[in-house]
Amino acid sequence: MPLLDLEKLCSGLEDGDWAGFLRDWDRSLRAGNYPETTRYIYLLAAAQLARFLADDLSDRGAAEASGDPTLVTKGNIESFQVWMIETRSAATALNKHKGLQQFFRYLVEEGEIGVSPMERVRQPKTPQKLVPIMGDGDTKKLLDSTRGKSFAALRDEAIIRLYYNTGARLSEIGSLLLADLDMKTESTRLHGKGAKDRRVRFGPKTLRALARYLRTRAKRKDANKVPELWIAERGVRRLAPNGIKAMLKRRGAAAGVPNVFAHRWRHNFAHEWHKAGGNTGDLMLLLGWSSDDMPRRYAASAAAERAQEFQVQMGIGERV
Incomplete structure (x- = not known):
């Protein structure tokens, strides 16, 4: 749908x-x-x-x-x-x-109005909230909830691992086509904002999860008629990004992990990248950012966490 x-x-x-x-x-x-x-x-x-x-x-x-x-x-x-x-x-x-x-x-x-009524409407100010990253511990709980050989379990593991492994947006993973995947090079094409495509790599565990899902998907009757990568558990139709959002929420509730949404892995990707000393310019290319402002915004929570870790290591105020 x-x-x-x-x-x-x-x-x-x-x-x-x-x-x-x-x-x-x-x-x-x-x-x-x-x-x-x-x-x-x-x-x-x-x-x-x-x-x-x-x-x-x-x-x-x-x-x-x-x-x-x-x-x-x-x-x-x-x-x-x-x-x-x-x-x-x-x-x-x-x-x-x-x-x-x-x-x-x-x-x-279109010439329907002379001046937009939005011209003098102030943008609402939004408080800057620190979005918690989706780290290894919570991700493991979610992946544990996908154990099994059912179609839903194999599909959901592949989806979760792709978000975790690439830091891609909800819509980018949710809108993948079968043709976007290249299992030989262990990479996929993402259709980003502003019609900007990019290619990202994924690791061996994600490759294995995708391979298992694709084998199961191929056995579904008429699945070859659906060009999108993800299909619903019942019927032969695509699983849209909103369906993935609902799935992640259900998995989170079952695993005891609150506030599960795809962008938390995006924050985690930025956190791990900076923690390992990765280049900000390369990170922007991988995550599809065109503004220098985005790395600072997405990494704000992770930066606070790194600063706290370093604070403890320095022991300021603990030497006397």
């Missing part, structure tokens, strides 16, 4: 102009070769704003804007942003803010 179901996303918006604009915008995004995950994030933000405006009884102009996105005001968006912060989080509100920037920029480009 595809991540982006446009008709479902537009459900309930047919009475106004929102659904039409979203369909047109999606066509424009597809023409620009935007990946499905990016399109989904953008379109979802706009659809959520439309539904919020329809339910916002505090603003008389919201009712009109709920039927016509060209009537949305700065105040409408700020009210939506406040609601997102209060009911979700500042990080989610920031995510929606960025999606709406793109939507109203599209309306400007």
Whole structure:
């Protein structure tokens, strides 16, 4: 099942102009070769704003804007942003803010509005949280939960080992095609953000886990009709990134490991790389980063942990 179901996303918006604009915008995004995950994030933000405006009884102009996105005001968006912060989080509100920037920029480009209402809307400030790395101990617990020869066990071990071994994004591993894997060179092509492909290597344990999964996958009836690497446990259909996210959560609950999500292995990869004295430029190439800011952000938790380890070794304040 595809991540982006446009008709479902537009459900309930047919009475106004929102659904039409979203369909047109999606066509424009597809023409620009935007990946499905990016399109989904953008379109979802706009659809959520439309539904919020329809339910916002505090603003008389919201009712009109709920039927016509060209009537949305700065105040409408700020009210939506406040609601997102209060009911979700500042990080989610920031995510929606960025999606709406793109939507109203599209309306400007189409000549539907003269100025984007986002121009004077402040980005919500998000507290910098130290994301805990997913180290060897917790990863072992998760891998132990995949012991066995069932299809799900072999598939989930291969998925977990790929995240652990490469530090790739959730969507990058989740969107792999069979054709992306090269078992001879022990590497895979990843489809990164901004349509930037890169190739990463994986080790012997990951190679073995992938080989076992591929043999089991090949025995599934009609599995050869699915170009994606990961397929669901029941039926012959792809296992989308959201399905992988749910699987990791289930595995974490079963293994007694809280807050299991793919990006924790990404933080761990950066931590281990720097700990071993790896070059930051090479790390950026491997993890698909184009901004110098990203290594600092992703390695913040790991850097704090390394600093604490070094603090203990130095023994400052313990010599007298």
